[in-house]
Amino acid sequence: MNRVTELLGIKYPVIQGAMQEVANAELAAAVSNGGGLGIIAAGGKTPEEVREEIKKARKLTDKPFAVNLMLMDKNTPDVVKVIIDEGVKVVTTGAGTPKPYMKDLKAAGIKVLPVIPNVKIAKKMQELGADGVIVEGMEAGGHIGGTTSMVLWPQIADAIDIPLIAAGGIGDGRGVVEAFVAGAEGVQCGTIFSIAKESPVGNNWRKAVIDASDTGTAVVGSTIKGGATRGIANQKAGELFELEKTGVSRDEFNDALNKGLYTGVKEDDPDNSFFMAGEVAGMIKESKPAAEIVKDLMDDAQRILNQKIEIM
Ligand SMILES: Cc1cc2nc3c(=O)[nH]c(=O)nc-3n(C[C@H](O)[C@H](O)[C@H](O)COP(=O)(O)O)c2cc1C
Structure with missing residues (x-):
């Protein structure tokens, strides 16, 4: 038990990051049933679609799960209303500041965890009343700092008192230990x-991640404010770059x-899809059930911590 497991009411301090189009009720519920925290990604969805996913997840798990707000989306105020209405307990936020929604979310007793990319924003989120921050390095898949x-992790750990959840580049127990250290x-x-x-991703998406090497991802959109996004370096990434x-x-x-x-999720077209993925794709070699991923991350971390490591 630590502050994160207590705050979120979960067994293991492992969160499945929100993934637009990918993180649906089935995936979120599977992670939550495995003892972690599953997240439904609201990005790109209508408020009613978000409501449906929340209802679906409730049927699949009695464990806590969260909803992620993609703050760039213009319908965010309506999605917030649905989240409050449906009694969701935890919200993570991406690509912007949750400031306009903080008062309502907190008044509804919702725990708010913004995903953040630097020390300055971490301090701001603490002042704003965030319950913790998800600190994401630029190795991550999706929109990045x-x-x-x-x-980033140690500098933010030094700068704030609220719990820090580390993201970006974690693919096995070594990454978990590095984050905790x-x-x-x-x-x-x-x-x-x-x-x-x-x-819900298809075989071509899975293959692209499994086949990726350590240098197999690319960042597109880095010359556009808030646009830098990491995915598999394929034909579509080249087109976005152009x-x-x-x-x-x-x-x-x-x-x-x-x-x-x-297109990636719905059609699984290897050329015309942008398969968002992080640099850690280089070390992911198989597709496993979500609960097994959670358990393996923690067991592997524990095994490493039980080893006596000598440096002199
Ligand atoms: C396919 C994909 C879609 C993503 N979409 C979102 C999103 O909608 N909202 C968000 O806050 N983060 C999003 N992210 C970031 C993840 O939630 C998470 O923080 C990140 O993947 C962690 O780094 P890793 O990929 O190295 O594990 C996405 C990542 C991926 C791989």
């Missing part, structure tokens, strides 16, 4: 759960990116 996990009290993983057995060079607006770029992501 500009600093690596290795240097840096000051984290929990971990959030995305890429490894994106190809869990319960994930699109970015034409000077399109952030909204136009995001539309193209989201279409690539949507």
Whole structure:
């Protein structure tokens, strides 16, 4: 037990990161049933679709789960209403500040965990009343900041008092131990759960992650404010890179990116899909049930911690 497991009412301090189009009720419930915290991604969904996913997850698990708000989405105020209405207990937020929604979420007794990329924002979120922060390094899949996990986690651990959940590049027990040594009290993983057995992605997406080498991902959109996004370095990533060079607006770029992501899940087309994934794809070699992923991360971490490590 630590502050994260207590705060979230979960067995293991392992969170399945929100993944637009990927993190649905089935995946979230499977993670929660495995003792971690599953998250339903609201990004790209209508408020009613989010309500349906919440209801579906409730049928699949009696354990806590969360909903992630993609703050860039224009329908966020309506999604917040659904989350409050449905009695969701935990919300994570991505791509922006949750400030406009904080009062209502807190008044409804909801725990708020913003995903953040630097020390300045970590301090701001603490002042704003966040219950913890998910600190994501630029190794991560999806939208990213500009600093690596290795240097970000300890600096933020030194700067705040609320619990730190580490994200970005965690794929086995070594990553969990590294995060805890840096000051984290929990971990959030995305890429490894994106190809869990319960994930809705198809065989080509799974293969792209499993076949990826250590240098198999690329960042597109880094010249657009808030646009930097990591995924498998395939044909679609090349096209997005070219699109970015034409000077399109952030909204136009995001539309193209989201279409690539949507195609990835719905059609599993290896050329015309943007398979969002982190650098950790290089070390993920199989698709496992979500509960097994949670258990293996923790067992592996415990095994490492039980070893006597001598450095002199
Ligand atoms: C396919 C995919 C989609 C993602 N979509 C979202 C999202 O909708 N909201 C969000 O806050 N983070 C999103 N992320 C980031 C993850 O929640 C998580 O923080 C990240 O994947 C952790 O790094 P890792 O990929 O190295 O495990 C996404 C990541 C992936 C791989």
